[in-house]
Amino acid sequence: MQAMKVAVVGGGLGGLTAAALLARGGCEVTLYERSKHLGGRAQTTEVEGFRFNLGPHALYRAGAAMRVLGRLGVKPPGGIPGAGSYALRAGRLHTLPSGPVTLMTTDVLSLAGKLEVARLLAGLARIDTAPLGPLSTREWLDTRLAREDSRALVGALVRVATYCADHTVLSAQVAVKQLQSAVAANVLYVDGGWSTLVDAVERQGREAGARLELSARVDAVVLRGSRVEGVRLADGTVHAADAVVVAGSPAEVAALVPGDAVLAREAREAIPIKAATLELGLSTLPRPGALFALGVDGPWYASVHSASARLAPEGGAMVHVAKYLGGSDTEPSESELESVMDAFQPGWRAHVVARRFRPALTVSAGLPQAAKGGLSG
Missing domain, CATH: 1.10.405 (Guanine Nucleotide Dissociation Inhibitor; domain 1)
Structure with missing residues (x-):
């Protein structure tokens, strides 16, 4: 019997995982990624020996992602945070x-x-x-x-x-x-950043026979009535498929199937989860005993990820600071996050080797809304 042809659109961690599982299940899988690199929001870049994720990433050890990675035989290396944890209130640290x-x-x-x-x-x-x-x-x-x-x-x-x-x-x-x-079960900070997971899942997908096409932007899902016939790329070529898996935001899914009223409505009503992040590579940690701080009177987060995972050169520290955004609070300033660092690690400015500020990083394209019934919506 001929194997089902499946096109996977999107080469982030979700798309790569879908491709690997489908290929293992006997499908003929081709993954299309519009950029030159795999990973999506799970990409990691190195600057002066510091491993920069796109904002603070943590893998829930009792979560679905860990279970799926286990099915693929991927055991993420890293460490579990916990020591040196503080509550941040009124600009001061508390237990x-x-x-x-x-x-x-x-x-x-x-x-x-x-x-x-x-x-x-x-x-x-x-x-x-x-x-x-x-x-x-x-x-x-x-x-x-x-x-x-x-x-x-x-x-x-x-x-x-x-x-x-x-x-x-x-x-x-x-x-x-x-x-x-x-x-x-707490969380895991991954050695080398989340590109470690991307590389491992990519390897599993290729070994299972999945084809991974980079710089290949899909413009539309080709339908005949309600039946899938394939995908059309930006260069106009059509690639046949019996099924299409789209690993993207509601807006990206709707754009690939124009005219679908349900997908269009879901795209309009989706609320993204966003955060402002300040990522810092420090030559040393001014306050070595402070490794995590959580705002109780404001949406603040600060964590020394390199205390639990290999993300910094010897003696250095990879620190993530974030402000969780929501409602009308959509325009944070970098100085707000710097103030969190002032309370968390006084004197940090003298030790900055590399830094990045992201004012509105999309964490998830779809906030699970109570008005829609939570996960069922």
């Missing part, structure tokens, strides 16, 4: 609760707040997330937690787990699922 002892000793929570958060975390794994789809994260926080300090801390944990600051829109189903995954 970030990460266990029973730090929960009881931190001053970011009142005694009543500590008991409330302890009860929530103790029962977190048992929460059924299915009914939470149409409930916003803000509504869930207000329902489950009576105290403002408790809501601020758990809201901060949701931000770091989802990259999303707009809790009035984000489905509580996704927020709780991500919290459950983080608490269950």
Whole structure:
């Protein structure tokens, strides 16, 4: 029997993974990537020995991505962060609760707040997330937690787990699922950056027989009625396919199938998750004991990724600072992120070897909205 021909559009980590799995399943797979490089948002570049990801990346050890990588035989190298964690409030560092002892000793929570958060975390794994789809994260926080300090801390944990600051829109189903995954097994910072994963999955795909075409922009999915016939490239050539997998944003998918009302509506209604990021390669870390800071009174994040993964030259530090964007807050300034670094690593400016500022990095093309039923939407 002739193998099914599948065209995969998009050479990011999602497209590469789809191509590898389909090829392993016996399909004749061709992947088309419009740029000269594979990886998409999982690309990593090296500057002066520092490995720069496109913003802070973390692989959830209990998440779906890790399970799929395991199916492909890919075991990501890296380390698990945890030590040197702080809460950032009013421009000062405080103990970030990460266990029973730090929960009881931190001053970011009142005694009543500590008991409330302890009860929530103790029962977190048992929460059924299915009914939470149409409930916003803000509504869930207000329902489950009576105290403002408790809501601020758990809201901060949701931000770091989802990259999303707009809790009035984000489905509580996704927020709780991500919290459950983080608490269950933490995350992994990957040695060499996420290009390590891209290279490993690319290798698996090629070994399984997938063809990877670079600088090959797909302009349209070719249909005859409702049946897929192939893809048309920018140079006008048509390549036959029995099925097409598009690993892209809702807008990119809709553009490939013009006239499809459902896809057009999904593209119009999609809300991207964005973050402003400041990425720093430092010759040394001014405050070696401070490795992670999470804003509880603002959407801030700072982490020394090189403390857990090989991302910097000997003695150096690769630091990611971010502001989670959402709602009307869409124009952050670089100085805001510098102020976070001033609190996190005083004196850091004297040690900068390389830096990058990204004012509006797209983390995900589609925020799971409560108004759409969460993951079911």
